[in-house]
Amino acid sequence: MLAAIRKNMPKDKVAYPRLPSFEVAGKDLKRTFEESLSKAGGKLFDIANKEEALQLFAELYPDAKVVCSATAEWTGNKSLEEVSAPGELENVDVAVIRARFGVAETGMVWLTEHELIVNSLAFLAQHLVILLDPDEISENMHTAYRRVDLQRADYGVFVMGPSATADVGAVLVRGAQGPRSLSLFFTKSL
Amino acid sequence: MSTTKVKVAENAAKFIQQDDIHEKLHDQNLWNVRMRRDTVASAIPEWEELRTLASRIKEHTLTHLDEYVLQFADNAEKRGIKVHWASTAEDHNRIVYEILASHQVKRLVKSKSMLQEECHMAPYLEKRGITLTETDLGERIQQLSGQDPSHIVMPAIHQTKEDIAKLFAEKIGTDPNKVDANYLTEAMRNNARPKFLEAEATMTGANFAIAETGSFVVCTNEGNADLGAAIAPLHIASIGIEKMVPKVEDMGVFIRLLSRSAVGTAATQYTSHFSGPRKGTEMHIILTDHGRSHRLGLEDFWSSLKCIRCGACMNTCPVYRRSGGLSYGATYSGPIGIILDPSYDEDKYSELPFHSSLCGSCTEVCPVRIDIAEQIVKWRKVMSAKKKLPVGLRLAFGVTGTVFKYPWVFRTAEAAGKWALKFAPDALIYNKTLNAWGRQRKLPEFADQTFRDWYLKNRNKEPKA
Ligand code: SF4
Numbered sequence: 001m002l003a004a005i006r007k008n009m010p011k012d013k014v015a016y017p018r019l020p021s022f023e024v025a026g027k028d029l030k031r032t033f034e035e036s037l038s039k040a041g042g043k044l045f046d047i048a049n050k051e052e053a054l055q056l057f058a059e060l061y062p063d064a065k066v067v068c069s070a071t072a073e074w075t076g077n078k079s080l081e082e083v084s085a086p087g088e089l090e091n092v093d094v095a096v097i098r099a100r101f102g103v104a105e106t107g108m109v110w111l112t113e114h115e116l117i118v119n120s121l122a123f124l125a126q127h128l129v130i131l132l133d134p135d136e137i138s139e140n141m142h143t144a145y146r147r148v149d150l151q152r153a154d155y156g157v158f159v160m161g162p163s164a165t166a167d168v169g170a171v172l173v174r175g176a177q178g179p180r181s182l183s184l185f186f187t188k189s190l
Numbered sequence: 191m192s193t194t195k196v197k198v199a200e201n202a203a204k205f206i207q208q209d210d211i212h213e214k215l216h217d218q219n220l221w222n223v224r225m226r227r228d229t230v231a232s233a234i235p236e237w238e239e240l241r242t243l244a245s246r247i248k249e250h251t252l253t254h255l256d257e258y259v260l261q262f263a264d265n266a267e268k269r270g271i272k273v274h275w276a277s278t279a280e281d282h283n284r285i286v287y288e289i290l291a292s293h294q295v296k297r298l299v300k301s302k303s304m305l306q307e308e309c310h311m312a313p314y315l316e317k318r319g320i321t322l323t324e325t326d327l328g329e330r331i332q333q334l335s336g337q338d339p340s341h342i343v344m345p346a347i348h349q350t351k352e353d354i355a356k357l358f359a360e361k362i363g364t365d366p367n368k369v370d371a372n373y374l375t376e377a378m379r380n381n382a383r384p385k386f387l388e389a390e391a392t393m394t395g396a397n398f399a400i401a402e403t404g405s406f407v408v409c410t411n412e413g414n415a416d417l418g419a420a421i422a423p424l425h426i427a428s429i430g431i432e433k434m435v436p437k438v439e440d441m442g443v444f445i446r447l448l449s450r451s452a453v454g455t456a457a458t459q460y461t462s463h464f465s466g467p468r469k470g471t472e473m474h475i476i477l478t479d480h481g482r483s484h485r486l487g488l489e490d491f492w493s494s495l496k497c498i499r500c501g502a503c504m505n506t507c508p509v510y511r512r513s514g515g516l517s518y519g520a521t522y523s524g525p526i527g528i529i530l531d532p533s534y535d536e537d538k539y540s541e542l543p544f545h546s547s548l549c550g551s552c553t554e555v556c557p558v559r560i561d562i563a564e565q566i567v568k569w570r571k572v573m574s575a576k577k578k579l580p581v582g583l584r585l586a587f588g589v590t591g592t593v594f595k596y597p598w599v600f601r602t603a604e605a606a607g608k609w610a611l612k613f614a615p616d617a618l619i620y621n622k623t624l625n626a627w628g629r630q631r632k633l634p635e636f637a638d639q640t641f642r643d644w645y646l647k648n649r650n651k652e653p654k655a
Contacts, residue, residue, distance in 0.1 A: 006256050141446050145442040148463070155419075156465070157460055160459050164412065175376075176327060
């Protein structure tokens with residue numbers, strides 16, 4: 001196969017371009033992030049302390065029976081330590097995960113197996129709560145890709161709001177195969 | 191594979207004439223997508239520069255493809271991924287089946303992969319006793335309909351909500367009177383969940399493969415690829431060799447362009463990076479050629495390998511929007527299909543290059559700057575030279591012989607939209623309203639003079655061939 005490629009490769013070689021990062025000085029990263037994530041269907045909240053977070057959580061998810069947290073900052077009622085197979089998370093109503101950083105341009109958060117502990121948590125849960133330090137927002141996709149460390153993570157995902165589809169009659173529906181909603185709590189630590 | 195010639199114009203006429211609903215909705219839905227693309231693209235000051243960068247990165251990679259494919263394979267293997275090499279579709283399918291069989295896999299969930307479509311993998315595996323479930327909603331609709339995807343990003347876009355309500359009522363027992371996207375999506379979500387949980391293996395494609403780290407990147411809105419990969423103990427990814435990019439930082443450029451071009455969102459809801467198997471599981475990659483190295487050697491057409499499968503050229507194409515994707519009778523439809531399909535089978539797809547108004551809108555929107563319209567003209571030349579034109583088309587396109595001889599004439603033909611109406615054969619002007627080609631299209635500034643006027647006035651001044 002390599003021989004076939006070599007035989008057919010165009011003779012005129014094209015040089016690799018220099019890639020600018022297109023940063024704009026003075027950009028309000030938190031505000032941009034909020035606008036972007038709202039467009040992608042996420043909801044955002046500024047959280048001052050744990051109490052406020054608990055109260056908001058209770059308001060947002062009054063019917064949640066199974067809450068599973070991947071961060072030591074939050075205690076759910078289903079422990080990831082007891083999970084022996086990823087499918088066991090299928091009954092999770094709300095998952096709480098701390099993201100490493102966010103991306104202002106798109107409203108994405110970066111999650112790897114180190115944040116998720118069990119990868120299926122972010123996809124089987126009906127709803128996601130993402131904790132994000134407002135100082136950990138990268139400006140755009142160029143700056144964001146400098147921060148992802150693919151050497152250190154077998155799996156890493158930029159999550160931009162809840163799962164979505166428009167495959168039935170081109171109508172946007174939030175909550176396709178993955179989470180139906182994503183709430184982002186801005187907090188340095190809880 | 192059948193080599194019966196695809197009668198694309200005839201098929202398109204059938205799509206239009208079936209009723210007063212399908213073609214209209216199809217046209218409207220895709221045009222809305224195109225408008226959203228324009229809105230988000232124009233909000234980015236460096237958009238045009240990004241397109242140029244994306245094009246350069248891809249051209250650089252393709253002109254050094256042997257190095258990058260090797261580098262990718264080495265790095266993936268270092269991370270514990272098993273790398274397989276498939277020259278043909280048959281190789282690809284056989285390798286997939288061997289891996290599945292050696293793990294006693296009976297139930298497979300898969301996300302969307304155009305390469306697996308190219309290889310006709312699903313029927314191959316089903317014949318061998320594997321229960322295969324498409325997990326992308328659009329692909330699942332198509333699977334249940336027994337049809338190929340009609341669009342590379344929106345596989346079921348030619349079907350109405352009513353069609354889907356009827357289909358789901360028959361196949362998964364939904365209420366046939368409930369024609370509501372939320373209800374239908376929810377029904378399929380609930381139908382698919384157990385399949386994700388039971389599957390012994392998952393398959394994905396890849397949107398990009400990063401040589402520097404051996405990672406592959408999968409973009410979905412539904413999260414179905416991640417769901418499959420997070421649960422099943424075996425993950426097989428089919429990757430075309432043209433998916434390579436050299437470095438992680440290249441992804442910044444491509445992710446900014448991909449979903450904005452495709453559907454007008456900043457990105458897909460999930461941009462997932464797989465760089466190694468989950469603990470206790472296996473990950474396999476099938477690096478597949480299937481005609482790509484051959485295309486790399488075609489001087490006029492190799493740059494079509496830059497394609498990132500965004501579908502923007504389809505959404506903007508006035509002919510595609512009115513024809514429906516199934517009319518092209520191929521894995522790829524619309525403008526990108528016209529330039530890819532003939533490289534697989536010049537006879538079967540000989541009519542495709544004529545199914546275009548040459549308005550050039552595809553070239554304008556392509557995020558990796560493929561000169562799609564010019565390649566369509568070049569394919570016409572190939573077909574004409576090989577006398578592969580049906581007589582009707584040969585006569586009708588006789589006048590465009592000029593265009594074949596002098597590409598600069600084509601480039602000057604800014605009024606191509608109008609030109610198409612005057613010169614295209616009846617088979618192409620099947621619109622019920624003649625002005626529909628340009629109805630909503632952002633037409634380039636028309637010179638007062640139409641191409642026809644210009645042609646008649648200037649034909650004697652043409653340089654001698
Ligand atoms: S040819 Fe360009 S516009 Fe068309 S699908 Fe490929 S990348 Fe997108």
